[in-house]
Amino acid sequence: MHQLLGKMILPAFDNPHSRQNHDACSFEAQGARLAISTDSYVIRPLFFPGGDIGSLAVHGTVNDLAMSGAAPLYLSVGFILEEGLAMETLWRIVCSMRAAADECGVQLVTGDTKVVDRGKGDGIYVNTTGIGVRKKDREIGPKSVRTDDVVLVSGDVGRHGMAIMAQREGLEFESTIESDSAPLHGIVESLLNEGIDIHCLRDLTRGGLTSALVEVSETAKVHVEIDLASIPVHEEVRGACELLGLDPMQVANEGRMAVWVPEIQATRTLELIRKFPAGEKACQIGQVLNKDTGIVTARSEIGVTRVLDMISGEQLPRIC
Amino acid sequence: MHQLLGKMILPAFDNPHSRQNHDACSFEAQGARLAISTDSYVIRPLFFPGGDIGSLAVHGTVNDLAMSGAAPLYLSVGFILEEGLAMETLWRIVCSMRAAADECGVQLVTGDTKVVDRGKGDGIYVNTTGIGVRKKDREIGPKSVRTDDVVLVSGDVGRHGMAIMAQREGLEFESTIESDSAPLHGIVESLLNEGIDIHCLRDLTRGGLTSALVEVSETAKVHVEIDLASIPVHEEVRGACELLGLDPMQVANEGRMAVWVPEIQATRTLELIRKFPAGEKACQIGQVLNKDTGIVTARSEIGVTRVLDMISGEQLPRIC
Numbered sequence: 001m002h003q004l005l006g007k008m009i010l011p012a013f014d015n016p017h018s019r020q021n022h023d024a025c026s027f028e029a030q031g032a033r034l035a036i037s038t039d040s041y042v043i044r045p046l047f048f049p050g051g052d053i054g055s056l057a058v059h060g061t062v063n064d065l066a067m068s069g070a071a072p073l074y075l076s077v078g079f080i081l082e083e084g085l086a087m088e089t090l091w092r093i094v095c096s097m098r099a100a101a102d103e104c105g106v107q108l109v110t111g112d113t114k115v116v117d118r119g120k121g122d123g124i125y126v127n128t129t130g131i132g133v134r135k136k137d138r139e140i141g142p143k144s145v146r147t148d149d150v151v152l153v154s155g156d157v158g159r160h161g162m163a164i165m166a167q168r169e170g171l172e173f174e175s176t177i178e179s180d181s182a183p184l185h186g187i188v189e190s191l192l193n194e195g196i197d198i199h200c201l202r203d204l205t206r207g208g209l210t211s212a213l214v215e216v217s218e219t220a221k222v223h224v225e226i227d228l229a230s231i232p233v234h235e236e237v238r239g240a241c242e243l244l245g246l247d248p249m250q251v252a253n254e255g256r257m258a259v260w261v262p263e264i265q266a267t268r269t270l271e272l273i274r275k276f277p278a279g280e281k282a283c284q285i286g287q288v289l290n291k292d293t294g295i296v297t298a299r300s301e302i303g304v305t306r307v308l309d310m311i312s313g314e315q316l317p318r319i320c
Numbered sequence: 321m322h323q324l325l326g327k328m329i330l331p332a333f334d335n336p337h338s339r340q341n342h343d344a345c346s347f348e349a350q351g352a353r354l355a356i357s358t359d360s361y362v363i364r365p366l367f368f369p370g371g372d373i374g375s376l377a378v379h380g381t382v383n384d385l386a387m388s389g390a391a392p393l394y395l396s397v398g399f400i401l402e403e404g405l406a407m408e409t410l411w412r413i414v415c416s417m418r419a420a421a422d423e424c425g426v427q428l429v430t431g432d433t434k435v436v437d438r439g440k441g442d443g444i445y446v447n448t449t450g451i452g453v454r455k456k457d458r459e460i461g462p463k464s465v466r467t468d469d470v471v472l473v474s475g476d477v478g479r480h481g482m483a484i485m486a487q488r489e490g491l492e493f494e495s496t497i498e499s500d501s502a503p504l505h506g507i508v509e510s511l512l513n514e515g516i517d518i519h520c521l522r523d524l525t526r527g528g529l530t531s532a533l534v535e536v537s538e539t540a541k542v543h544v545e546i547d548l549a550s551i552p553v554h555e556e557v558r559g560a561c562e563l564l565g566l567d568p569m570q571v572a573n574e575g576r577m578a579v580w581v582p583e584i585q586a587t588r589t590l591e592l593i594r595k596f597p598a599g600e601k602a603c604q605i606g607q608v609l610n611k612d613t614g615i616v617t618a619r620s621e622i623g624v625t626r627v628l629d630m631i632s633g634e635q636l637p638r639i640c
């Protein structure tokens with residue numbers, strides 16, 4: 001998908017806005033500084049521990065806006081329903097979206113519903129497109145990353161993907177792995193309000209922490225080194241990953257982000273993030289060493305260093 | 321779908337914005353007057369005489385914005401691709417979207433691509449969400465419709481649906497019926513610039529002219545009477561409809577709209593619409609008789625009057 005976007009779709013849609021290469025696109029209209037982001041959700045199963053396709057569709061787009069520093073205001077919703085979908089299922093999803101929107105302080109302002117033939121579609125697909133306002137003029141994105149920035153994560157990684165995978169595969173653990181699906185805009189707003197000079201934000205969705213780090217380093221042309229031992233992974237998630245031969249750093253999250261800030265603000269930033277339930281386990285995982293390389297290296301506990309690469313192909317299909 | 325929206329989704333998403341009951345939702349952000357609209361496109365076949373799913377997805381959302389009087393600026397694009405879709409097919413659609421966006425003067429600023437398993441999905445589904453700016457403060461919508469307004473249509477009706485249907489059914493006519501798929505925002509902008517006091521606009525998509533008239537009359541609580549003989553229908557379209565037992569007034573269009581304006585401006589409005597290729601056959605089809613009834617009556621050539629009703633169920637599935 002990354003290749004598809006890069007080689008086919010982005011060049012065809014080339015313009016200064018699409019060239020931003022970030023989760024959300026910033027633009028101005030009648031003097032207002034706005035951001036827009038769109039995402040389709042095709043996840044299986046529709047309901048999973050810690051969320052469902054509805055709450056996910058709200059959190060995901062709210063988070064994409066937040067990653068550009070925008071405060072999310074409005075969402076549009078597009079449903080594609082397969083003929084025969086139980087009305088009760090749709091109702092549960094609609095109610096979940098409403099509750100998630102209320103929790104996030106955003107309004108679902110316009111919608112569209114299409115019905116496709118039985119056998120086409122897969123129960124329900126949901127598209128959400130979000131509009132937010134950027135209160136500050138600073139650009140938050142890969143191009144603002146500087147040498148000597150530190151890289152933080154807002155919590156433990158790999159939960160969402162493993163919650164989905166465990167349910168699909170019928171795996172049982174001592175406790176149920178719950179998705180981390182959660183809105184992140186409150187944390188971002190708090191950091192901005194407290195004067196944190198955020199250089200870049202990236203939510204750790206498809207491709208997980210590894211993809212986020214590699215994408216940002218490539219775009220920013222910086223060398224990031226991370227300390228593998230510092231990356232928080234819940235014990236059950238680590239166990240499930242080992243069982244299935246997966247790397248928790250490559251598993252999708254839906255309520256986690258990486259944050260690039262000046263080293264001098266690292267401690268204060270972590271204090272602020274940890275005040276939020278979704279940020280309790282925030283910690284520093286690495287730093288930007290120098291410019292002009294565009295790679296990520298990972299240092300293991302025994303001191304071995306390797307270059308991280310994005311996974312090609314799909315490790316876990318249809319998890320978001 | 322109309323019932324689904326009315327009974328389930330709108331009440332669950334209730335807020336002053338979703339209550340507008342119009343193609344696009346108007347809102348303000350940082351003092352800017354904006355509009356947003358979303359639509360998913362699930363049409364079969366993907367390519368048809370006069371367009372394809374890509375150009376349709378651009379025109380459709382541009383038109384939804386135009387119907388609120390907004391000038392469309394930016395579109396987001398969400399693709400849901402079925403595994404195994406030919407890259408050549410995707411490329412044709414992407415190029416068609418780019419060309420349609422250029423023609424409309426809008427930018428495709430952000431996108432998302434999801435791939436679903438083979439057999440789920442149906443080749444490709446496209447969601448477009450559009451952002452526009454409202455230059456004038458007047459509200460264009462059902463609530464602005466007044467007694468003594470006239471009702472105009474911007475061209476002949478029934479082409480798009482019959483173009484799709486003819487291709488699906490393998491019907492052959494002397495000439496190919498081409499879809500009317502076209503952007504309408506240029507016409508709307510011209511009317512606003514020339515000082516036409518547009519009260520309401522509605523594009524004649526799903527459910528065709530009949531649904532547009534009935535929906536607006538119900539919301540505006542007015543009695544509209546139309547003159548059946550005045551409604552322009554292309555000869556081939558009329559023939560195809562007779563063959564299939566369809567009413568051209570209920571067949572979807574993708575480049576046609578109904579316009580409610582004060583009677584005194586009817587002639588000037590028609591002159592302006594007819595300057596556009598998509599508006600050459602514009603004409604007056606009816607008028608608003610009085611308030612507080614919320615019905616549409618149709619007077620036939622021999623003077624018989626009947627009440628128009630929206631079709632329930634789906635006359636033509638997946639034509640947009």
